[in-house]
Amino acid sequence: MAFDYDLFVIGGGSGGVRAARMAAQTGAKVALAEESRYGGTCVIRGCVPKKLMVFASEYSGMAADAQAYGWTVHAGGFDWPGFSGKLHKELDRLEDVYRKLLDGSGVTRFDARATLADAHTVRLSTGETHSAKHILIATGGRPVRPDMTNAHLGMVSDDIFDLKALPKSILIVGGGYIACEFACILNGLGVKVTQYYRGAQILRGFDEEARGLIADSMREQGIDLHLGTNILQIACADNVPDGDAKSSGAAPAGASTDLVEQDRNRGEPLWVKATNGSEHVFDALLFATGRKPNTSDMGLEDIGVTLGRNGQIEVDEYSQTSVPSVYAIGDVTDRVNLTPVAIREGMAFVDTVFKGTPTPVDHDLIPSAVFTQPEFGTVGLSEEEARDREPIDVYCTSFRPMNTAFADRPDRVLMKLIVSKETDKVLGCHIVAPGAGEMIQMAGIAVKMGATKADFDRTVAVHPTMAEEMVTMREPLRSA
Numbered sequence: 151m152a153f154d155y156d157l158f159v160i161g162g163g164s165g166g167v168r169a170a171r172m173a174a175q176t177g178a179k180v181a182l183a184e185e186s187r188y189g190g191t192c193v194i195r196g197c198v199p200k201k202l203m204v205f206a207s208e209y210s211g212m213a214a215d216a217q218a219y220g221w222t223v224h225a226g227g228f229d230w231p232g233f234s235g236k237l238h239k240e241l242d243r244l245e246d247v248y249r250k251l252l253d254g255s256g257v258t259r260f261d262a263r264a265t266l267a268d269a270h271t272v273r274l275s276t277g278e279t280h281s282a283k284h285i286l287i288a289t290g291g292r293p294v295r296p297d298m299t300n301a302h303l304g305m306v307s308d309d310i311f312d313l314k315a316l317p318k319s320i321l322i323v324g325g326g327y328i329a330c331e332f333a334c335i336l337n338g339l340g341v342k343v344t345q346y347y348r349g350a351q352i353l354r355g356f357d358e359e360a361r362g363l364i365a366d367s368m369r370e371q372g373i374d375l376h377l378g379t380n381i382l383q384i385a386c387a388d389n390v391p392d393g394d395a396k397s398s399g400a401a402p403a404g405a406s407t408d409l410v411e412q413d414r415n416r417g418e419p420l421w422v423k424a425t426n427g428s429e430h431v432f433d434a435l436l437f438a439t440g441r442k443p444n445t446s447d448m449g450l451e452d453i454g455v456t457l458g459r460n461g462q463i464e465v466d467e468y469s470q471t472s473v474p475s476v477y478a479i480g481d482v483t484d485r486v487n488l489t490p491v492a493i494r495e496g497m498a499f500v501d502t503v504f505k506g507t508p509t510p511v512d513h514d515l516i517p518s519a520v521f522t523q524p525e526f527g528t529v530g531l532s533e534e535e536a537r538d539r540e541p542i543d544v545y546c547t548s549f550r551p552m553n554t555a556f557a558d559r560p561d562r563v564l565m566k567l568i569v570s571k572e573t574d575k576v577l578g579c580h581i582v583a584p585g586a587g588e589m590i591q592m593a594g595i596a597v598k599m600g601a602t603k604a605d606f607d608r609t610v611a612v613h614p615t616m617a618e619e620m621v622t623m624r625e626p627l628r629s630a
């Protein structure tokens with residue numbers, strides 16, 4: 151049977167674009183449909199604008215540090231509209247790069263929403279249909295609000311990049327990557343940040359010692375972090391429910407109980423009641439309460455593609471779905487939701503389907519970084535995970551780094567290695583420090599290669615650096 155295309159990719163984010171280009175390079179006839187902007191979450195409303203905001207926010211402490219080092223400098227104010235305008239120009243430029251990469255690879259682009267009509271047919275929002283031997287779904291995910299009354303009054307991470315002005319105060323709900331990163335960014339930009347996390351410690355799933363140090367550092371920087379606390383009720387501050395307005399005093403006397411729909415970006419204060427009974431008014435609210443795969447209304451289940459409980463597309467190790475001609479990569483499969491992983495999955499798909507080399511995706515020992523301040527770089531097992539599996543030695547040091555100690559800042563950093571007692575292999579490496587994202591990329595190579603503690607020990611230290619502690623920790627702090 152003749153198809154219009156060898157491959158039709160749905161979704162023009164990092165994973166979809168890479169897979170389309172790589173498949174086209176093998177001589178395959180490839181098309182790609184994107185309903186929104188090319189570059190997807192990472193480039194348009196995730197990693198890239200977030201990291202630029204991290205850079206912007208880190209300047210806030212630099213004037214004070216420079217003074218401590220003898221410079222005569224004074225910090226001025228932060229110009230959000232100026233920064234935001236430049237940010238959006240940069241995102242436009244990057245989107246254009248993505249379009250050109252596709253065009254230059256000979257991939258046919260459709261700026262339209264695509265759904266599946268059958269196992270080999272894609273229907274576009276323009277009304278066209280196209281057949282393809284293989285269909286690759288790379289539609290990513292989107293942030294979700296909790297299921298509660300007036301949740302629409304809160305922003306999600308996508309909205310932050312489009313703010314017309316920075317709020318004076320914000321409540322961030324959640325304790326994951328996005329919540330903690332934005333708490334640090336906005337705090338650095340001068341916003342008064344309160345964070346509610348329902349669990350006992352932020353960044354669930356990561357090494358406990360690292361989580362504790364990050365939480366302490368966030369508090370030291372002025373973030374009002376409340377653990378074991380969640381949001382119970384939310385309303386416009388001038389429209390608080392009767393009973394609560396009396397107890398809070400937050401709303402003007404006689405405020406109506408009639409809660410109206412409000413544009414969440416219009417900057418009206420919001421009244422919030424927490425599970426601990428406290429009531430506060432914030433200029434803005436950010437729900438960083440997780441993400442959901444983009445699989446709704448795509449016709450997936452109609453053609454027999456199996457979805458999981460969170461709406462994710464179920465795939466095998468080759469990213470193949472329950473319909474043999476349909477594959478899926480990236481956040482839409484809810485495996486490891488990171489850009490470089492989506493790209494790897496896309497490349498493994500092309501190797502498997504277009505290069506005749508069946509390539510399972512390797513999800514083991516993926517280094518990653520959380521861009522809090524200080525940053526957190528991590529690869530492998532946490533102490534808690536490792537000790538449940540086998541006997542371990544824990545090498546750990548926490549100290550005030552030279553740079554900030556000289557400037558009289560209380561900041562501490564953490565360097566930690568989890569080592570197998572039996573094999574001496576480094577099972578996990580955790581770094582909380584400025585630049586930890588850069589450090590863990592390098593340490594990740596060693597850990598992925600199966601380096602032992604003895605390999606770390608025989609590596610000469612680079613002095614004076616923070617990372618030299620990674621090769622100079624002689625005695626385990628504890629064993630488990």
Ligand code: NDP
Pocket residue numbers: 296297323324325326327328329331347348349353354380381438439440441486487488518519520521
């Ligand atoms: P996470 O799943 O990491 O965190 C969601 C947070 O919201 C958790 O703390 C969770 O609590 C909490 N939560 C969930 N539902 C509710 C609720 N109903 N009420 C209150 N709190 C709730 O999601 P994120 O959105 O932060 O990030 C999504 C993914 O994006 C990450 O897992 C990561 O893979 C990726 N990412 C990576 C980044 C990086 O590499 N630097 C940066 C940003 C995102 P609990 O722990 O109790 O479940």
